[in-house]
Amino acid sequence: METKHWQIDVEADLNHHPAIREAATLLREGRLVAFPTETVYGLGASATDPEAVASIYKAKGRPSDNPLIVHLADEQGLKDWVREIPESGCLLARRFWPGPLTLILPHRGNLAPQVTAGLPTVGVRIPSHPVALALLKNSGLPVAAPSANRSGKPSPTEAGHVRTDLAGRIDGILDGGATGVGVESTVVDVTVTPPVLLRPGGITLEMLREVVGEVRVDPGLQEERKSPRSPGMKYRHYAPRGEMWVITGEGEEQVNRIQQMVDEAVRSGKKTGILCTEEHASRYRADWVVVCGTRSRPDTIARELYAALRRFDEVGAQWIAAEGFPPRGVLYSVMNRLSKAAEGRVIDPDRD
Ligand code: TXA
Numbered sequence: 001m002e003t004k005h006w007q008i009d010v011e012a013d014l015n016h017h018p019a020i021r022e023a024a025t026l027l028r029e030g031r032l033v034a035f036p037t038e039t040v041y042g043l044g045a046s047a048t049d050p051e052a053v054a055s056i057y058k059a060k061g062r063p064s065d066n067p068l069i070v071h072l073a074d075e076q077g078l079k080d081w082v083r084e085i086p087e088s089g090c091l092l093a094r095r096f097w098p099g100p101l102t103l104i105l106p107h108r109g110n111l112a113p114q115v116t117a118g119l120p121t122v123g124v125r126i127p128s129h130p131v132a133l134a135l136l137k138n139s140g141l142p143v144a145a146p147s148a149n150r151s152g153k154p155s156p157t158e159a160g161h162v163r164t165d166l167a168g169r170i171d172g173i174l175d176g177g178a179t180g181v182g183v184e185s186t187v188v189d190v191t192v193t194p195p196v197l198l199r200p201g202g203i204t205l206e207m208l209r210e211v212v213g214e215v216r217v218d219p220g221l222q223e224e225r226k227s228p229r230s231p232g233m234k235y236r237h238y239a240p241r242g243e244m245w246v247i248t249g250e251g252e253e254q255v256n257r258i259q260q261m262v263d264e265a266v267r268s269g270k271k272t273g274i275l276c277t278e279e280h281a282s283r284y285r286a287d288w289v290v291v292c293g294t295r296s297r298p299d300t301i302a303r304e305l306y307a308a309l310r311r312f313d314e315v316g317a318q319w320i321a322a323e324g325f326p327p328r329g330v331l332y333s334v335m336n337r338l339s340k341a342a343e344g345r346v347i348d349p350d351r352d
């Protein structure tokens with residue numbers, strides 16, 4: 001299959017853009033189109049077309065018990081697919097939509113069954129990226145869209161990442177440049193009281209609590225061994241091919257511990273990589289030192305994270321040490337992704 005590539009100038013009049021119209025037509029015909037959102041690139045298909053939804057799972061190599069997020073252009077369409085919106089859901093939607101928040105809501109049973117993987121609930125979000133919104137509006141569809149990566153790879157934050165993973169397997173890619181947030185949307189189950197955070201993401205736990213007060217954290221997020229309630233959280237995710245370790249701790253101690261571990265890996269003949277912020281980059285010696293954002297702007301760490309993780313596969317790093325962070329604000333999401341990439345190999349020099 002030939003994969004079309006449409007370069008989109010995000011400043012243009014997108015609602016009448018020929019490429020977006022073409023992409024919307026493809027979606028209506030049951031085809032697969034990747035598009036940028038403010039978080040990561042999504043792989044879209046009509047959420048009411050069972051064959052189109054099945055082809056998403058096939059293109060990604062995704063386990064079929066992992067439900068998809070339905071993307072809508074605006075709240076008007078919500079009632080067509082969702083039975084009711086609890087009070088906490090209304091408050092969160094009003095404050096954070098359009099934006100990087102997914103609400104788990106009870107569905108009406110009229111979406112393609114594979115979208116929800118047989119659950120009585122559906123994840124819904126209204127993205128804020130102009131290309132995503134124009135595509136959703138033009139298609140007139142609810143669009144099921146997981147991140148547009150091969151299952152198990154980091155989510156794509158550039159169209160090039162999508163091409164690497166899915167060229168020849170999907171019908172087209174709308175290229176709107178690099179995404180902004182860099183980690184996926186925050187997933188919150190609002191069918192229960194108090195609401196439960198299932199996946200940390202672009203909207204922080206602190207921001208959620210400011211709007212609805214108490215928010216519980218799914219025990220599966222804290223305790224790797226328990227079975228998490230968001231089915232997607234149980235799979236090996238975001239993993240580079242090399243063996244990765246995350247080292248937390250403050251300043252000197254963190255730098256020294258990381259360099260020690262890397263030196264050891266070098267002695268055992270491994271090609272090594274280090275993932276660190278700008279502040280410490282000049283302090284390290286390894287085959288590849290990949291810089292990811294700056295500590296003075298935690299949002300830049302989230303934004304650059306997945307491209308940095310992909311870099312280690314591009315160069316062929318066999319052993320990787322990554323700087324960890326205190327899990328506050330968006331860095332809570334970053335630590336969640338890092339610890340998954342490292343399959344739980346997180347070291348705290350203060351404790352270990
Ligand atoms: O930022 C994002 O959310 C991106 C962009 C493209 O919108 N999408 C994304 O989709 O990250 P995906 O499929 O990679 O992740 C969806 C997550 C999975 O962890 C899945 O298990 C969870 O949402 N999820 C979806 N529906 C659910 C439901 N009914 N109950 C619990 N978790 C659900």
Ligand code: MG
Pocket residue numbers: 146147155
């Ligand atoms: Mg994903």
